[in-house]
Amino acid sequence: xxxxxxxALHHFRxxxxxxxxxxxxxxxxxxxxxxxxxxxxxxMCRFWLVGESDYYRLLHFFRSKAYRLSSLYSTWQQYVLNQxxxxxxMGRCVLLGDHTHVVKDGGRMxxxxxxxxxxxxxxxxxxxxxQCWGGIGVVVGTLAACFCLPLELRIxxxxxxxxxxxxxxxxxxxxxxxxVVAMALNFAFAHERPAWLVLDAFFPTAKVFRLxxxxxxxxxxxxxxxxxxxxxxxxxxxxLAPPKPPHQRGPQPLYGEKVYLQECFDHLHLFDTVECxxxxxxxxxxVMALPLLWKPLGDWLLFIFAITxxxxxxxxxxxxxxxxxxxxxxxxxxxxxxxxxxxxxxxLHAFCFRFWTKKLPRHPRRPxxxxxxxxxxxxxxxxxxxxxxxxESFVLCAVIAQGLLQLIALRFNDTVWLQHRLYLRTQSRxxxxxxxxxxxxxxxxxxxxxxxxxxxxxxxIQHLFNGDNDDDADEHRWAA
Numbered sequence: 214x215x216x217x218x219x220x221a222l223h224h225f226r227x228x229x230x231x232x233x234x235x236x237x238x239x240x241x242x243x244x245x246x247x248x249x250x251x252x253x254x255x256x257m258c259r260f261w262l263v264g265e266s267d268y269y270r271l272l273h274f275f276r277s278k279a280y281r282l283s284s285l286y287s288t289w290q291q292y293v294l295n296q297x298x299x300x301x302x303m304g305r306c307v308l309l310g311d312h313t314h315v316v317k318d319g320g321r322m323x324x325x326x327x328x329x330x331x332x333x334x335x336x337x338x339x340x341x342x343x344q345c346w347g348g349i350g351v352v353v354g355t356l357a358a359c360f361c362l363p364l365e366l367r368i369x370x371x372x373x374x375x376x377x378x379x380x381x382x383x384x385x386x387x388x389x390x391x392x393v394v395a396m397a398l399n400f401a402f403a404h405e406r407p408a409w410l411v412l413d414a415f416f417p418t419a420k421v422f423r424l425x426x427x428x429x430x431x432x433x434x435x436x437x438x439x440x441x442x443x444x445x446x447x448x449x450x451x452x453l454a455p456p457k458p459p460h461q462r463g464p465q466p467l468y469g470e471k472v473y474l475q476e477c478f479d480h481l482h483l484f485d486t487v488e489c490x491x492x493x494x495x496x497x498x499x500v501m502a503l504p505l506l507w508k509p510l511g512d513w514l515l516f517i518f519a520i521t522x523x524x525x526x527x528x529x530x531x532x533x534x535x536x537x538x539x540x541x542x543x544x545x546x547x548x549x550x551x552x553x554x555x556x557x558x559x560x561l562h563a564f565c566f567r568f569w570t571k572k573l574p575r576h577p578r579r580p581x582x583x584x585x586x587x588x589x590x591x592x593x594x595x596x597x598x599x600x601x602x603x604x605e606s607f608v609l610c611a612v613i614a615q616g617l618l619q620l621i622a623l624r625f626n627d628t629v630w631l632q633h634r635l636y637l638r639t640q641s642r643x644x645x646x647x648x649x650x651x652x653x654x655x656x657x658x659x660x661x662x663x664x665x666x667x668x669x670x671x672x673x674i675q676h677l678f679n680g681d682n683d684d685d686a687d688e689h690r691w692a693a
Contacts, residue, residue, distance in 0.1 A: 245614035361549035450505035563611030
């Protein structure tokens with residue numbers, strides 16, 4: 214397992230211009246996997262038993278220009294695809310997308326905006342200040358036992374802090390949903406991997422469907438991205454209008470009889486009974502698929518109606534040939550992205566960063582309308598962008614750490630359970646979780662500090678912190 218981990222880290226060496234930057238990257242990723250606590254860069258220093266000078270070295274790494282985030286994400290995504298563990302349906306991999314809110318109360322932290330909590334729990338305030346992160350992940354394993362492996366996470370609000378005007382191309386997208394679809398579209402196009410994108414009821418808008426159709430594959434004669442989204446309860450659709458009489462004046466109407474989607478469940482005789490995988494369990498459900506015209510889009514969509522033990526559900530799909538049972542199974546996998554966010558927050562603590570900058574105007578701690586966000590002065594935009602990069606770099610390392618834990622769980626399933634010695638009251642499934650893999654890997658990594666393998670990543674990191682990095686010394690002598 215450790216050999217697999219080190220080989221994966223070596224895969225990123227080509228993305229860094231200097232070995233020192235790559236070793237600092239390995240330091241951060243290993244810290245997320247093996248550190249007993251994670252409350253920021255301080256926890257990494259405690260794990261590696263280093264002092265204040267190395268603390269500032271790590272701070273500088275997150276803002277460094279020795280690497281590009283887009284290149285690192287591309288390398289990570291290609292590495293995941295090369296592992297050949299992605300679930301494929303009809304020749305397409307399955308992507309999941311969503312947003313997560315992270316509470317941040319700093320007055321000089323870029324990307325911090327006022328947000329509204331839509332959940333009904335009383336444990337959260339209705340309005341708070343924080344960052345909105347949008348992410349996509351690929352389903353790996355099997356539909357019965359799978360992970361949502363994170364591919365990319367980005368901040369999706371607060372672009373005024375980067376000096377972007379409200380009418381700029383980066384900030385003009387009116388909906389958060391379009392930004393998630395754009396991430397998935399860039400992944401599918403860059404790696405030439407057609408994909409399904411499964412989203413919840415926050416996303417079904419005409420702009421989202423149009424954006425997914427904007428990139429077309431000539432080889433497949435289909436769009437790179439096909440959407441499967443849960444419909445809202447008040448949505449309506451239309452049948453095709455019948456041909457108008459020859460003597461009637463005017464153009465042929467497009468929309469015929471209006472269909473209230475929720476009223477379709479009153480016609481149970483039109484439903485078929487099938488057996489499919491519903492949230493990890495085999496279940497008999499009633500389904501019906503009906504292609505209808507959706508007026509906001511002005512085109513056909515496939516509407517899937519299903520009655521399960523958990524209630525009724527209506528799905529909207531941009532592919533008219535998808536089987537209704539397959540569509541229902543794909544949507545039931547969508548909850549894995551919620552588990553992915555939960556593991557990032559509570560296991561790896563991927564959002565426990567405290568980077569800030571004096572160059573950003575101070576914002577009040579009380580939530581206010583986002584139209585009052587203050588942009589930095591033009592000479593200070595570069596400094597604020599570096600702080601923004603620090604956030605995304607920190608989360609990038611956590612994304613890679615969590616993905617490696619999931620890949621190890623898939624590849625070394627039996628070995629993980631054989632070496633797991635901690636008490637586990639209930640084993641929910643045969644596939645070990647990220648926490649189980651972390652509990653197995655962390656002590657094995659710590660034991661290697663006693664006898665460091667020669668030319669290993671750990672030995673090079675120790676030499677870096679001890680100030681005797683031969684490669685960097687040679688670089689400095691050559692530059693002199």
